[in-house]
Amino acid sequence: MKLPPSFYQSSDVVAISRNLLGKYLFTNIAGELTGGMIVETEAYNGAVDKASHAYGNKNTPRTQTMFMEGGIAYVYLCYGIHHLFNVVTSVAGEPHAVLIRAIVPTNGLDVMLLRKKMTKLKPNLTAGPGSVAKALGIDRSLNAFSLQSTEVWIEDRGIEIHPDDISAVPRIGVAYAAEDALLPYRFYVKGNQYVSKPNK
DNA sequence: TGAAGGATGATCT
DNA sequence: GATCATCCTTCAA
Numbered sequence: 001m002k003l004p005p006s007f008y009q010s011s012d013v014v015a016i017s018r019n020l021l022g023k024y025l026f027t028n029i030a031g032e033l034t035g036g037m038i039v040e041t042e043a044y045n046g047a048v049d050k051a052s053h054a055y056g057n058k059n060t061p062r063t064q065t066m067f068m069e070g071g072i073a074y075v076y077l078c079y080g081i082h083h084l085f086n087v088v089t090s091v092a093g094e095p096h097a098v099l100i101r102a103i104v105p106t107n108g109l110d111v112m113l114l115r116k117k118m119t120k121l122k123p124n125l126t127a128g129p130g131s132v133a134k135a136l137g138i139d140r141s142l143n144a145f146s147l148q149s150t151e152v153w154i155e156d157r158g159i160e161i162h163p164d165d166i167s168a169v170p171r172i173g174v175a176y177a178a179e180d181a182l183l184p185y186r187f188y189v190k191g192n193q194y195v196s197k198p199n200k
Numbered sequence: 201t202g203a204a205g206g207a208t209g210a211t212c213t
Numbered sequence: 214g215a216t217c218a219t220c221c222t223t224c225a226a
């Protein structure tokens with residue numbers, strides 16, 4: 001059920017981003033199981049991608065996680081407020097990552113609502129990368145955790161997303177990346193209400 | 201040692 | 214649609 005390490009070690013980060021749609025992301029933090037089905041991702045293509053933190057093989061205390069072997073979590077703080085959860089892919093030394101932008105919540109709804117201080121289920125519970133991390137209780141203490149661990153992992157539950165139901169569009173919030181901002185590296189399940197808002 | 205700037209989201213008009 | 218919350222990372226002196 002858990003995706004094996006080999007799933008993450010392909011050098012085709014764009015294909016992995018596509019394949020992650022329909023997979024299930026779970027966390028088990030402090031005994032609370034939460035998670036859901038991935039419906040939106042973005043690929044960050046390592047050293048040659050101007051939108052990537054590791055563009056030009058920039059290796060810093062923050063980005064060194066991206067240079068590790070595929071199959072671990074890369075978590076960092078954005079705008080001083082939001083934790084963003086990424087999956088590191090490819091082999092050690094090649095800094096590929098997939099940002100998980102939205103999931104359909106399936107497990108631990110009550111816990112996720114509590115974490116976001118919400119009383120009623122609405123799509124914004126897990127729409128958008130900051131929301132996903134907050135609902136799942138993810139913060140930087142999970143950075144570099146293995147996705148084979150008992151705290152955070154991804155499962156294949158046999159869901160197949162038909163290629164016609166997947167849209168590929170430019171990524172969000174990376175206007176600074178010049179021509180790379182136009183690459184169709186954002187993937188989402190068409191019509192799903194949990195996909196984050198911009199150009200749905 | 202310091203300053204600038206984010207892979208965003210909630211809230212208000 | 215505009216604003217703002219809020220803080221770590223990075224790079225320059």
